[in-house]
Amino acid sequence: MGMTIHVDVVCADREIYSGTSEMVIAPAEMGEVGIMPGHSPFITRMTPGEVRVQHEGREEEVVFVSGGYLEVQPSVVTILADTAERAPDIDAAEAEAAKRRAEQALEERTSDMEVAQAKAELLEATARLRVYRRHRERSGV
DSSP, X not given: OXXXXXXXXXXXXXXXXXXXXXXXXXXXXXXEEEEOTTOOOEEEEEOSEEEEEEETTEEEEXXXXXXXXXXXXXXXXXXXXXXXXXGGGOOHHHHHHHHHHHHHHHHTXXXXXXXXXXXXXXXXXXXXXXXXXXXXXXXTO
16 A cells, blocks of 8 residues: 555535545646645635545545645645535535526626626536536446
8 A cells, every 4th residue: 555645525514535645636726736645835725616536446535625735745635615515415406506596696696896706606507517417427426
């Protein structure tokens, strides 16, 4: 077994994942980042998307995050997500409905603030659906 790094994925109301990993891939503001044991420390904001926690010899953990912060230390990765859910737990119908609501809000925009809010909601809903679909493809469901 290779070197591992401890990973914690948490949001305001619960812990989503805590364990070891050989590599973590996360949607950072600067682009997708891959983190392995011994990585240089840094902190960055995350964008809505998919966090993949990879393990040797078993299926990776896939988690949707709506945004938040990623802190990397040489032996620990901490993901503080605004909201998060494991890919198998995503409700596709709910995500589709959120996407439709955000698209409707964009059409009915009346102020710059409402447009920005609707765009953020659309980005999050679209990312959530993408994570759900990728998980289904990978798992053959």
